[in-house]
Amino acid sequence: MLRSIALLFAAAGALCQSAIAQPLADQNFEVTRLYGKPVQYEKSPSLAFGLDGRVSGRGGCNNYGAEYSTKAVKKRVRNSRRSKARTINVSTVRFRNISSTRMYCGPGSMVEGRFFSALRSARRYVLKDGSLTIYGARGRAPIMTLTKVAM
Numbered sequence: 847m848l849r850s851i852a853l854l855f856a857a858a859g860a861l862c863q864s865a866i867a868q869p870l871a872d873q874n875f876e877v878t879r880l881y882g883k884p885v886q887y888e889k890s891p892s893l894a895f896g897l898d899g900r901v902s903g904r905g906g907c908n909n910y911g912a913e914y915s916t917k918a919v920k921k922r923v924r925n926s927r928r929s930k931a932r933t934i935n936v937s938t939v940r941f942r943n944i945s946s947t948r949m950y951c952g953p954g955s956m957v958e959g960r961f962f963s964a965l966r967s968a969r970r971y972v973l974k975d976g977s978l979t980i981y982g983a984r985g986r987a988p989i990m991t992l993t994k995v996a997m
Contacts, residue, residue, distance in 0.1 A: 868916055869937070870895040870971075874903075875978050875992035880960050882987060887953070891961040893978075893992065901941065906958035910946035912965065914939060937972065939980065941965040964989045 877891040878884065885891065892903035895914065902911045917938045944965055951958055967982040967989060976994040981987075 868895070868897070868899065868914075869973065870914070870916055870939070870978070871897045874995050876995050877961065877990055877992050879988070879991040880957070880964060881989055885957060887957045891957065892995075905946055905961050906955070907951040908947040908949055908958060910944060910962070912944040913942045915942075916971075936970055939968050939971045941968055961990075 872895065874894045875892065877893075880891075887906055889904060889906060891905050893901050894903050895901050899913055899915060900911060901914045902909070904910070919936050919938055944962060946958075946962070964980065964982075968980045969983045970981045972979045972981075978992040978994070979988045980990040980992070982989045
């Protein structure tokens with residue numbers, strides 16, 4: 847009996863630790879903008895972040911799944927050559943092993959292709975007030991803007 851209770855607490859602790867380690871865990875989002883342009887398709891791409899480091903959803907018309915990881919890092923930045931460098935906190939995100947169903951999508955294939963491209967190039971994110979903004983490796987402009995949804 848005591849062993850069962852100990853195992854239950856250990857599992858609950860691991861679940862809580864997973865949610866702390868993955869700030870996006872157990873949240874669902876729909877894409878509103880891709881590469882700065884509004885998504886104008888009947889089924890917006892979506893992301894459902896799991897507690898297990900997996901993300902799933904629809905890419906436009908096909909369903910997909912992938913692995914994701916997040917990490918908080920400190921980065922030194924400088925506004926100009928004359929200013930002093932300062933340290934900021936940056937939240938990174940990576941999506942790996944993306945797989946999807948392969949139904950014919952018609953016009954949705956263009957949205958879906960851009961969405962999967964954005965997932966592959968995602969490097970950092972900002973989560974604020976129910977909005978998730980994802981940035982690529984190079985630019986300061988977001989590659990994806992998403993709104994939190996209940997599922």
